[in-house]
Amino acid sequence: MIVILIFFGKIIVAQEPGLNNLSKNQDYTNRNKVFSLDGHPINFYLNHPQIDSYSKMFFKGDLSIANDPITNSILDSVLTKNPETRPFYFFVFNQIVDLSDGKMVDSVACKCLEYVEKYPCEYFNAYNQPDININVVKWTTYIGLTLKDRSKYADFKSSVDIRLKNCSDVQDLWKSFLTEVRMCLVR
Secondary structure (H helix, E strand, O other): OHHHHHHHHHHHHHHHHHHHHHHHHHHHOOOOOOOEEOOEEHHHHHOOOOOOHHHHHHHHOOOOOOOOHHHHHHHHHOOOOOOOOHHHHHHHHHHHHHHOOHHHHHHHHHHHHHHHHHOHHHHHHHHHOOOOOOOHHHHHHHHHHHHOOHHHHHHHHHHHHHHHHHOHHHHHHHHHHHHHHHHOOOO
């Protein structure tokens, strides 16, 4: 009888660190809820068959981000070519940017750069959406760290300038954004 209690006691003690890690990961869950995105009720996206379950779980606060394959698949989703699901993925990604730190910075920073390069009109138009709070300091810092030097910065600027010709109403935002990115270059 004593041997059995010692055995069960060790199992319970061995599980305790896992519980502590779970509570620490709760700091990396989405706490920003919205009721609509891009003119659609949020249930449109939560019931959408082309949006993966992990992104939906993160949105609901049921999944913590970490430097793991699940989070990396969510990060990849922000670059979807599907314009119908992209607002949801952008919202989720933007929350991840806000929560990211430590080991996740490199992968999140690269996606920030790729997103602004690929969809600059959508990115800058998101500033006008009341439910989306963009952490501009993190976005510009991450992009500056990813670009690293003035040569890559010039290529980034040229690439985005071309895509922004169709969205003239965001030029002032773009100029301010560029100034911040330039100040964050490593070299």
